[in-house]
Structures are given as C-alpha cells and as structure tokens.
Amino acid sequence: MTALQEKPKAVAPSGPPPRRRGKRATALAGTDKLVLAIMLGIPTIVHLLFVWIPTLGSIALSFSRWNGIGGFEDIEWIGVENYVEIFTEYPRFWPAVQHNLIWLAFLLVVPTCAGLLLAVLLDRELRFSRIYQSALYMPMVLSLALIGFIWQLIYTPDGGLLNSVLGLDKPVDWIGDSDINLYAVLVAAAWRHTGYIMLLYLAGLKGVDPSLKEAAALDGASATQTFFRVTFPVMKPVNIVVAVVTVIEALRAFDIVYVINKGRNGLELLSVLVTDNIIGEASRIGRGSAVAVILLTISLGVIIPYLYQTFSKENRT
Amino acid sequence: MTATLERPSAPVVSKKRTITPARAALHAFLILTCLMTLAPLLWAVYASLRTYEDTSVNGYFSVAKSLTLANFAKAWEIGDLPHFYLNTFLITVPALVLTLLLSSMVAFGVSRFSFKLNLVLLMIFTAGNLLPQQVIVTPLWRLYRLIEVPEWISASGSLIDSQLGVILIHIAFQSGFCTFVLSNYMKTIPYELTEAARVDGASVFRQYWQLTLPLCRPVLAALATLEFTWIYNDFLWALVLIQDGDKMPVTSALQNLKGTFFTDNNLIAAGSLLVALPTLVVFFVLQRQFVGGLTLGSTKG
Amino acid sequence: MVRYTPGSSPLPHFGRRAMLRIMLAGAGVAATGGLAACGGGSSSGGDSKVVTFGNNLSDQVPKDAITAALKGFDAQSGGYSVTINTKQHEQYQEQINNYLQGKPDDVLAWFAGYRMRFFADQGLTGDLSDLWGKIGGNYSDALKQASTGSDKKQYFVPFIQYPWGMFYRKSVWQERGYTVPKTLDELVAVSTKMKADGLIPIAFAQKQGWPGMGTFDQLNFRINGYQFHVDLLAGKENWQDKKVKDVFDTWKRLLPFHQENALGREWQEAAQALQQKKAGMYLLGSFVGQQFPDADKDDLDFFPFPEINPEHGTDTVEAPIDGYMMAKKPANKDGALKLLEYLASPEPQLAYLKADPNSIATNTKADTSGYSALQKKSAEVIKSAKHITQFLDRDTDPGFASEAATNGLIAFIKNPDDIDSVLKGMADQAKNIFK
CATH class of the missing domain: 3.40.190.10 (Periplasmic binding protein-like II)
Incomplete structure (x- = not known):
C-alpha cells in the first residue's frame, strides 16, 4: 500500500466511499498536507469569496428595497414584494422572459443545425479544410460588444449594407423596429455562435470510432442512416455540452443588445433588466436582485442536471 | 480528451483524389458560407478605409472614391489606444497567469488525491463558471468597497476602481472553467509517474510544479489562448468596477470613439478593428491551441 | 518523455508572490494595507496640490x-x-x-x-x-x-x-422660400410643403432613448404651460390627465412629418440628415452644431418651438x-x-x-x-424666457426618466394609436416612484 493518497487509476463503482479513504489522509506528511491545503484553499477562498458569497448576497438583497445609497442599515426588508411586483406589474419583465426564450430557441436551432452540418461537411479529407474552418470560427474571437458595433454598420436604416443590398423602396428599420430587431440581433449572435458549435461537433465527430460507421455501412445503411442511427447517438456527450453552452450563452446574452440600444424597444433581456436596476442613476437594487435570482434559478435548472450528468458518470469510471 | 490535441493538425491529403461534381458543389457551398461569414468583417474593413466626406455624400453602399488608412491613425490617436491597450494587458496578463496557476493547483489536488470534499469542490468551481455574471454584481461591488488595500495598489484604498479588483473577479470567475478542464486532463496522466517521484521523496509541491505542470503544457497553452480572448473581450466587469476613465480596458474605451457628440462610422469601424486586432493576431498565430482549448471541455468521456 | 527541468514551467516565477499578495488583500487581512490607506499612502501623499x-x-x-x-x-x-x-x-x-x-x-x-x-x-x-x-x-x-x-x-x-429649438439651414429655407412658423398650424403647413418638396420635414431619432423627450417637453409646456409641466414631472399631476393626452394627440398629428424609423437612429445620424440637406428641421439642443463642419456652421439657425396655446405663448424655453x-x-x-x-x-x-x-x-x-x-440668438432666447426648464430627464426622478419615460415614449412612437395604454403604464410607474 502507498503512504500517499494517490488516487488509484480505476476505482470500481462499488469501491470504498471517499470518507473511508479520507481517514487515511493522515498518511500524508505534515508539510505536504499543509501545502496541499494551501494549494486547494487559496483558489477556493478566492472563488467562494468573489463568486458564491456575492451570489448569496444577491439572493438576500432580492428581499429588500434599497436604492443602493448608504450602508446596509439603510436597507428596508420587504419580503417577496419585489417578486410580486416583477411578476404582476413590471412592464419589461415578461417581454424580457419571452425574448430570452426566443433567444434560447433560436440559438438551439439555427447555430446548432448549421454548426452540425458544417462539421459533418468538414469532417472528411478535404482540400482547404483548415482554411474553411478558420474562416468559419473567426467570429468567435471577437467580443460581443464589438460584434454589436460591426453589425450596426450593416443594419443602420440609412445607408446600411443590408438595406442597400436589398434595395427596397421603403428601408427596413432592422434595429428600431421592435418586431424584427430581436431576430436581426440574433443573426449577429448566431453568426458568432455557429463557429463554436461547429468546432465542438468536429471534435466530437473525430472521436467517433470509425469501425462503428464501417459496421453500419456493411449492414447496408446509407450515409444518412449511419449518421442518425450511429454517429449522432454516439456523440451524446458533445450534444450535452452543446446544449449547456447554448443555454448558458442565451441566459448570459447582454453585451450585444446593450451596445446596440441598451436593451430597450424589443431587445429587453433578463440580464439587461438586472443591469438597469442595479447600476444606473436611480438604482433599485431589490428589484434588480430579484430578477437576478430568477435568472439564477433558471440557470441552476440547467447547471445542476449537467453537473449530475457529468460527475455521476465520473464516479463510475 | 487529449486526443484532440495530439491529432495531426491537417488530414493527410491523398493524391489519388479526383474532383467529382459532388466535391465541387461541396467546395462551392463552403466557399460561399465562408464568404458570408467573413462579410461583416470585410464590410467593416471597407468602411474603415473610406473617408467621412466620401460616405456622407455617397453612402456606404458605393464604390470608394479613395482608400486611406487615415481613420486608423485617427482612431489610434483620438482613442488614445496605446494607453488603453496597456490597461487591458495590465488586467489580462496577471489575470491569465494567476487563473491558470490557481486552477491548476485545484485541479492537481482534486485529480491526484482523494479527500472528502473532492467532488464537491470540483462541482462548486464548475457551477460557478456557469453563473450569469449579473447575478453577483451588486454584492461584489459592496464587498470590494469593504476590502481595504494599500494605496500603491489602488488609489481608492479599496478594490473599487482598481485593476486588481477586475483581475480578481476574472480569476475567481474563470478559474471555474480552467479547473474543470485541467482536472479532466490531469486524470489522464498515469498516476505511476507521480508515484515514482513520491517514492524518491518528492514533496507534494514538487509533484505539482515539476512533474504535473510540465505535462500539462498543451492544455495550459490551449487554455491560455482561450482565456486571453475571454478576458480581453470582457465588457461588463470593467463597466461596473472601474470608475476612472483612464483605467478602462480597451474594449470599454471603444465607447469613447462612439462619443455622444460626433458620429463617424468609418472611424468607429477602424477603431473596432484595431481593438479586435490583438485577439485576431492571437487567433491566427495560436490557432491550434485555440481550437484545442475550445474542444477540451467537451470531448471527455 | 517526462521532463523534470524546472525551466520548463510555463508560468513565470512572480506568480507565487503576486498570488500571496492578492490573497492577503482579497481576504481583507492586509492590516498594513489598511493602515497605509488611512495614512494616505506614500506615493500620492505629498501632492495635496x-x-x-x-x-x-x-x-x-x-x-x-x-x-x-x-x-x-x-x-x-x-x-x-x-x-x-x-x-x-x-x-x-x-x-x-x-x-x-x-x-x-x-x-x-x-x-x-x-x-x-x-x-x-x-x-x-x-x-x-x-x-x-x-x-x-x-x-x-x-x-x-x-x-x-x-x-x-x-x-x-x-x-x-x-437652448433647445427647431434648427434649420438658412440656405435651404431661403432657396425654397419657407418662413419661420409662429403657430402649430403654420408648422404643419411648412412641414406639408417640405414633404411635397421631397424633404424630410422634421429629422428625428430616438434610439438612445432621450432625444424624443425634448419633443414631449416642448409640446407639454406649449400646450399646458410651465407649471403643469414641472408638476407633472415632479409626480404631482396624473399622467392619465386629459391634458397629457392632448400632448400625445398633438404629437401624433406631427409624427407623419417626422423622419421614419427613428427608433433605429441615433441623433447624430438625424443631425447629419439636416446637415446634408435631406431634412428641413430638427428639434434638438444647440449641440446639434457639433455635427456640422465648420464651413456649414454659419448656415445653421433656429427658432423656438411655435406657439400652440395662446395662454402660454412661447414663454418657456428649454435650456439645460x-x-x-x-x-x-x-x-x-x-x-x-x-x-x-x-x-x-x-x-x-x-x-x-x-x-x-x-x-x-x-x-x-x-x-x-x-x-x-x-x-447671440441662443443667449437672447434664454434671456427673454419667462420660464426655463432643464430637460425631461433632468426635471424628474432619474428612475422615472430612465425607465417609465424612456420606454413610454418609445412605446408611443412605435404605436401612436395606443396612447391610452402607454399613459396608463407611465401613470402606474409614476405612482410607484413618487409615493
């Protein structure tokens, strides 16, 4: 047996529970234990202090009325009033929820399909494949704020590229018309997201065992059949990652609408409502925090199953 | 997971390939798609090369009277870009280095040793990375105001309005993702290696610093590329935490070009491209690492 | 295969020390730091000048x-x-x-x-x-x-x-023979004429959320007078009042003369429409001149928004x-x-x-x-005014301005037939804010 607590390479699913092995930690030399504690402790403190404690703070503040001025003694605690107001009165809330959902649906459908298609097309011996890939995922490295700037050059009603190319008699107000501006912005967001999805699927496709495909081909399956019956199901882990990445991206969406018109007039998003309420000239910290908590709850609805999926598998291997 | 990194960078070109109509159609489709993808950027480049006098009279959708780099020079000067690039690098580089350092320590701990909170710790980090940033803004700002730091670090005497504050939140936030990826990678390193070192009497720190980290170089390179882009592109944290206009990173300073009092879209286009330049350079030079980084988190298991 | 050389570390060596410093600072235990902060620090201590x-x-x-x-x-x-x-x-x-x-x-x-x-x-x-x-x-x-x-x-x-006012290019007006309107009807008449001449009568932009507030202000104090305007913005009057509805009805009458697609345009672009002689007038502050090249600056002139209600004439000027x-x-x-x-x-x-x-x-x-x-004209107009207003977002609660007013005006411009529900929304939020 080893004195150190090195993790054995493979632990059987029914292996000893961590608690029992934990006892043997005494086997580590004193200094090593201390070093290890510091190595784990410092990052954990930083992470907890600046990410999780503020998160808890937001939850607490969501039950308050506070204009952000003065100390904590100025905070008035009002229970769930903020939530009631948000759900019943706040005129921008439900539109924001709707826009976030549209955002999510759009990102789940368009960039995912486009990314998957491009990945499938590029996952073969193909001349210039790398050049194509580079071009397709280049938008990834640009910030969303910058993308907001660049796409406004395309969308401006007077003299923008799109209206000029379309050459309509009556220019379309891509950014100002609240019936279409969300989709106009979504195209810009999808423009950036597609390359990412393509890359994830490319990696996934390369990881698929070629013998599976060969076996399917021998059974007389067409290429399409092989893809949907063999390849796609095997890529389940990638599909999950794509789903999580997309959901988080959709919930976090902020920079691009904020740069374009501060998230007003058809571009309201939950993240914008949080920002508007907590920073800005007249803060309503309580209401902003309550929207943040709603956003948090939705996010956790995705994060927790994902963690469960990822780490329960880990325990088994 | 490591497979993606070690895979040959380009498929071996087979010589006997012939051009079939299907192939030609595929290429045509891909070329078209790429052009459409690049169109917005190319359009910005085109606009940036034209003068205000030209576009204000002829509109943007016209053949340029002349092309000039003057907008770039003007944006560089008016936007005081060198100064803001420096600000950005003062934030990005320390944040990047420390994020990698701290998360590699956690990853090392959770992947090489077993203890009670092993998995819990990893889950906290992973989940933290996925939180929407706005959720933590207000309490974070208050917390920063309470934390005193010496004035040589921050003139405000607290973490507010200091580059250190922005660096810290980047570290705290980004270490989630890096820990997750690094721990996955470290699990694939045969544990016999560290065991041999341990038998030789190597300390825990030596096992981490001299043994494990060097082996993680490919994944560290990939993460560094990726994190550079993410931290560089940050918009929200500086907006919320920095009050002194002179300390803003370059992405936020871009707003200065889009001043309330004179809009010159050609100038903004030139400024935008200049701001994007470092990430584009990193992207072209370190493309392989970048791709590796993006796919790291996904292909495990 | 395994390299043990310490030099192969990808991380610079200052990392550890910097990290320690950050940890100390981050945990708030930097006692020395706290003291230094109280004492004014060493680097910036001497420059009280x-x-x-x-x-x-x-x-x-x-x-x-x-x-x-x-x-x-x-x-x-x-x-x-x-x-x-x-x-x-x-x-x-x-x-x-x-x-x-x-x-x-x-x-x-x-x-x-x-x-x-x-x-x-x-x-x-x-x-x-x-x-x-x-x-x-x-x-x-x-x-x-x-x-x-x-x-x-x-x-x-x-x-x-x-001052805020109706800005125009003298050369365009001379060339086309327009005269400065004194009343709302004259404004409509000159606008109609401009439209026939192929001009956009009134340049307009509301993407930034605030420029349209200027239009509301002018209409409100011209129709209802200074006192009502100030009281309304201070939360002392009801947004669902008939008087407020009159303002929006008048605005609705003028909207067809405003530049279309205002919600997707920034004021700078609207100002450039005026500068490029595509638009006949623009209701804005005199900072509109910043969008004019020096050569064109002398051609820029303005007139106060015309009288609507004789009881109030043009006694109020908006001059932030x-x-x-x-x-x-x-x-x-x-x-x-x-x-x-x-x-x-x-x-x-x-x-x-x-x-x-x-x-x-x-x-x-x-x-x-x-x-x-x-x-000179600006100074004169301001001097002769009986009442001076600042601007909607300077004359009311910031929360009301940035949220209820901004979004209310946007909703109105989006759908001018929906005045009642817009005003109800604004009234509800006003009640909430001015408790």
Whole structure:
C-alpha cells in the first residue's frame, strides 16, 4: 500500500466511499498536507469569496428595497414584494422572459443545425479544410460588444449594407423596429455562435470510432442512416455540452443588445433588466436582485442536471 | 480528451483524389458560407478605409472614391489606444497567469488525491463558471468597497476602481472553467509517474510544479489562448468596477470613439478593428491551441 | 518523455508572490494595507496640490474644450493643478450613483435641477452655499434656483447652457422660400410643403432613448404651460390627465412629418440628415452644431418651438445647464472650492466656448462680443424666457426618466394609436416612484 493518497487509476463503482479513504489522509506528511491545503484553499477562498458569497448576497438583497445609497442599515426588508411586483406589474419583465426564450430557441436551432452540418461537411479529407474552418470560427474571437458595433454598420436604416443590398423602396428599420430587431440581433449572435458549435461537433465527430460507421455501412445503411442511427447517438456527450453552452450563452446574452440600444424597444433581456436596476442613476437594487435570482434559478435548472450528468458518470469510471 | 490535441493538425491529403461534381458543389457551398461569414468583417474593413466626406455624400453602399488608412491613425490617436491597450494587458496578463496557476493547483489536488470534499469542490468551481455574471454584481461591488488595500495598489484604498479588483473577479470567475478542464486532463496522466517521484521523496509541491505542470503544457497553452480572448473581450466587469476613465480596458474605451457628440462610422469601424486586432493576431498565430482549448471541455468521456 | 527541468514551467516565477499578495488583500487581512490607506499612502501623499476633476465630456470637441478651459486654472490658482478624469458621456451618468459613493473626484460634472437635487438630498455631494456667497453675483436668479437643493442650500456651479429649438439651414429655407412658423398650424403647413418638396420635414431619432423627450417637453409646456409641466414631472399631476393626452394627440398629428424609423437612429445620424440637406428641421439642443463642419456652421439657425396655446405663448424655453458639483468629502477641499470658483468666472467659460461654440456662458458678466450669430440668438432666447426648464430627464426622478419615460415614449412612437395604454403604464410607474 502507498503512504500517499494517490488516487488509484480505476476505482470500481462499488469501491470504498471517499470518507473511508479520507481517514487515511493522515498518511500524508505534515508539510505536504499543509501545502496541499494551501494549494486547494487559496483558489477556493478566492472563488467562494468573489463568486458564491456575492451570489448569496444577491439572493438576500432580492428581499429588500434599497436604492443602493448608504450602508446596509439603510436597507428596508420587504419580503417577496419585489417578486410580486416583477411578476404582476413590471412592464419589461415578461417581454424580457419571452425574448430570452426566443433567444434560447433560436440559438438551439439555427447555430446548432448549421454548426452540425458544417462539421459533418468538414469532417472528411478535404482540400482547404483548415482554411474553411478558420474562416468559419473567426467570429468567435471577437467580443460581443464589438460584434454589436460591426453589425450596426450593416443594419443602420440609412445607408446600411443590408438595406442597400436589398434595395427596397421603403428601408427596413432592422434595429428600431421592435418586431424584427430581436431576430436581426440574433443573426449577429448566431453568426458568432455557429463557429463554436461547429468546432465542438468536429471534435466530437473525430472521436467517433470509425469501425462503428464501417459496421453500419456493411449492414447496408446509407450515409444518412449511419449518421442518425450511429454517429449522432454516439456523440451524446458533445450534444450535452452543446446544449449547456447554448443555454448558458442565451441566459448570459447582454453585451450585444446593450451596445446596440441598451436593451430597450424589443431587445429587453433578463440580464439587461438586472443591469438597469442595479447600476444606473436611480438604482433599485431589490428589484434588480430579484430578477437576478430568477435568472439564477433558471440557470441552476440547467447547471445542476449537467453537473449530475457529468460527475455521476465520473464516479463510475 | 487529449486526443484532440495530439491529432495531426491537417488530414493527410491523398493524391489519388479526383474532383467529382459532388466535391465541387461541396467546395462551392463552403466557399460561399465562408464568404458570408467573413462579410461583416470585410464590410467593416471597407468602411474603415473610406473617408467621412466620401460616405456622407455617397453612402456606404458605393464604390470608394479613395482608400486611406487615415481613420486608423485617427482612431489610434483620438482613442488614445496605446494607453488603453496597456490597461487591458495590465488586467489580462496577471489575470491569465494567476487563473491558470490557481486552477491548476485545484485541479492537481482534486485529480491526484482523494479527500472528502473532492467532488464537491470540483462541482462548486464548475457551477460557478456557469453563473450569469449579473447575478453577483451588486454584492461584489459592496464587498470590494469593504476590502481595504494599500494605496500603491489602488488609489481608492479599496478594490473599487482598481485593476486588481477586475483581475480578481476574472480569476475567481474563470478559474471555474480552467479547473474543470485541467482536472479532466490531469486524470489522464498515469498516476505511476507521480508515484515514482513520491517514492524518491518528492514533496507534494514538487509533484505539482515539476512533474504535473510540465505535462500539462498543451492544455495550459490551449487554455491560455482561450482565456486571453475571454478576458480581453470582457465588457461588463470593467463597466461596473472601474470608475476612472483612464483605467478602462480597451474594449470599454471603444465607447469613447462612439462619443455622444460626433458620429463617424468609418472611424468607429477602424477603431473596432484595431481593438479586435490583438485577439485576431492571437487567433491566427495560436490557432491550434485555440481550437484545442475550445474542444477540451467537451470531448471527455 | 517526462521532463523534470524546472525551466520548463510555463508560468513565470512572480506568480507565487503576486498570488500571496492578492490573497492577503482579497481576504481583507492586509492590516498594513489598511493602515497605509488611512495614512494616505506614500506615493500620492505629498501632492495635496492636485485637484481631481470628473469630466463627462468624452467626445473630441467638448473634451478639448474643457481641457482648454481648465488650462488657466493651474496658472492662477496659486500652485494647485487639475487632473482630469474623463469618462464616456452616457457611462458617466449610468455610474453616477456608484461613483459618488465610491471614490468621486473632488469636482465633478453634473446637471442642474431635479437631477442635482436627487443626489444632494441624499447627502452625496458637498454644500457650496459659502462659495455661492462669493460667486452669486455672477449668476441670474434662475440659475441660482437651478443650483439650489431642497434644503435651500446650493450644491451646484453652472458652467454652460444651451437652448433647445427647431434648427434649420438658412440656405435651404431661403432657396425654397419657407418662413419661420409662429403657430402649430403654420408648422404643419411648412412641414406639408417640405414633404411635397421631397424633404424630410422634421429629422428625428430616438434610439438612445432621450432625444424624443425634448419633443414631449416642448409640446407639454406649449400646450399646458410651465407649471403643469414641472408638476407633472415632479409626480404631482396624473399622467392619465386629459391634458397629457392632448400632448400625445398633438404629437401624433406631427409624427407623419417626422423622419421614419427613428427608433433605429441615433441623433447624430438625424443631425447629419439636416446637415446634408435631406431634412428641413430638427428639434434638438444647440449641440446639434457639433455635427456640422465648420464651413456649414454659419448656415445653421433656429427658432423656438411655435406657439400652440395662446395662454402660454412661447414663454418657456428649454435650456439645460451643465455645471459642476463637489464631492461630499473631497480629498482636497480647498483646491476643489478654488476650482469651482474659477469655473464660475467668465474666462474658463469663454475658453470652453471658443473650442466648442455650440453653447453659451452662464456667467452674466461673460463678454459676449465674440459670440457667433447662433450663440447671440441662443443667449437672447434664454434671456427673454419667462420660464426655463432643464430637460425631461433632468426635471424628474432619474428612475422615472430612465425607465417609465424612456420606454413610454418609445412605446408611443412605435404605436401612436395606443396612447391610452402607454399613459396608463407611465401613470402606474409614476405612482410607484413618487409615493
């Protein structure tokens, strides 16, 4: 047996529970234990202090009325009033929820399909494949704020590229018309997201065992059949990652609408409502925090199953 | 997971390939798609090369009277870009280095040793990375105001309005993702290696610093590329935490070009491209690492 | 295969030390740090002669102008010198709340009226009553009023001022034979004529959320008078009042003459439509001139928004005042007061206007002989006004302006037939805010 607590390479699913092995930690030399504690402790403190404690703070503040001025003694605690107001009165809330959902649906459908298609097309011996890939995922490295700037050059009603190319008699107000501006912005967001999805699927496709495909081909399956019956199901882990990445991206969406018109007039998003309420000239910290908590709850609805999926598998291997 | 990194960078070109109509159609489709993808950027480049006098009279959708780099020079000067690039690098580089350092320590701990909170710790980090940033803004700002730091670090005497504050939140936030990826990678390193070192009497720190980290170089390179882009592109944290206009990173300073009092879209286009330049350079030079980084988190298991 | 060389570490060696420092700072246990902070630190301890100046004029023309204006201070202040901290104009306003509570500059830019009172009332800015004892003679009563908080103390020093009105290009009007409208009907008539001539009668932009507030203001005080306007914005009148509905009905009548797609356009683009002779008029502040090249500046003129209700005529002018406040606890109070006193004098105001001739000085002793024709007219219009308003977002609660008013106006422009539900929404939120 080893004195150190090195993790054995493979632990059987029914292996000893961590608690029992934990006892043997005494086997580590004193200094090593201390070093290890510091190595784990410092990052954990930083992470907890600046990410999780503020998160808890937001939850607490969501039950308050506070204009952000003065100390904590100025905070008035009002229970769930903020939530009631948000759900019943706040005129921008439900539109924001709707826009976030549209955002999510759009990102789940368009960039995912486009990314998957491009990945499938590029996952073969193909001349210039790398050049194509580079071009397709280049938008990834640009910030969303910058993308907001660049796409406004395309969308401006007077003299923008799109209206000029379309050459309509009556220019379309891509950014100002609240019936279409969300989709106009979504195209810009999808423009950036597609390359990412393509890359994830490319990696996934390369990881698929070629013998599976060969076996399917021998059974007389067409290429399409092989893809949907063999390849796609095997890529389940990638599909999950794509789903999580997309959901988080959709919930976090902020920079691009904020740069374009501060998230007003058809571009309201939950993240914008949080920002508007907590920073800005007249803060309503309580209401902003309550929207943040709603956003948090939705996010956790995705994060927790994902963690469960990822780490329960880990325990088994 | 490591497979993606070690895979040959380009498929071996087979010589006997012939051009079939299907192939030609595929290429045509891909070329078209790429052009459409690049169109917005190319359009910005085109606009940036034209003068205000030209576009204000002829509109943007016209053949340029002349092309000039003057907008770039003007944006560089008016936007005081060198100064803001420096600000950005003062934030990005320390944040990047420390994020990698701290998360590699956690990853090392959770992947090489077993203890009670092993998995819990990893889950906290992973989940933290996925939180929407706005959720933590207000309490974070208050917390920063309470934390005193010496004035040589921050003139405000607290973490507010200091580059250190922005660096810290980047570290705290980004270490989630890096820990997750690094721990996955470290699990694939045969544990016999560290065991041999341990038998030789190597300390825990030596096992981490001299043994494990060097082996993680490919994944560290990939993460560094990726994190550079993410931290560089940050918009929200500086907006919320920095009050002194002179300390803003370059992405936020871009707003200065889009001043309330004179809009010159050609100038903004030139400024935008200049701001994007470092990430584009990193992207072209370190493309392989970048791709590796993006796919790291996904292909495990 | 395994490399043990320490040099192969991808991380620089300063990492550990820096990390330790951050940990100490981060955990708040840097006792020495805390002490150093109290003692003023070593690096910046000796320069109590520096006055910091929070500037929101981020664009080139006004930024150069304010820099020029401050130049004179260093010379005549007896050893003080100014450090300018410039922040993007709109970002500055968004952050003002945190800024005032965090680490504000000694002297900082702000706007007169309700918007100043909001922060003064909460004790976030310094009392300037003593200073006003010295500089009061420079200003008219209206300006003093606009600088006074709810507690009758002064918290603000006016710097420059500019009127809102209908701006147009003289050459275009001459060429086409348009005459300045005196009444609403005449405005409609000239607009109709412009439309027939292929011009956009009234340039319009509302993407930034605030320019359209100017239109509301003009219509409201022309129709309902100054007092109703001020009371409405202070939450003392009901937004569902018939009088308010009249305003929106009138606006609806004028909307067909406004530039289309306003919600996707920024005011700068609308101003350029005027400058490029595509539009006939533009209702905006005189800063519209900043979008005009020097050669075209002399061609720019304006007239006050025409009379609608004879009872009120054109007795009210919207003329926002930009100026400066002092931090609650300035690091350098002496210097801050000196700087504010300096800003209240004619020299810096004229120095500013030389570089940005789109406003006028607030100091009544400032020499106006160097003014352009447009500036002379601005000064005259403001002087002859019976009432002066600031601007919707400066005359009401910031929360109401940024949320209810902005989104209400957008909703109206989007769907002008839906006035009742827009006004109901605004009324509900007003009730919530002005409890």
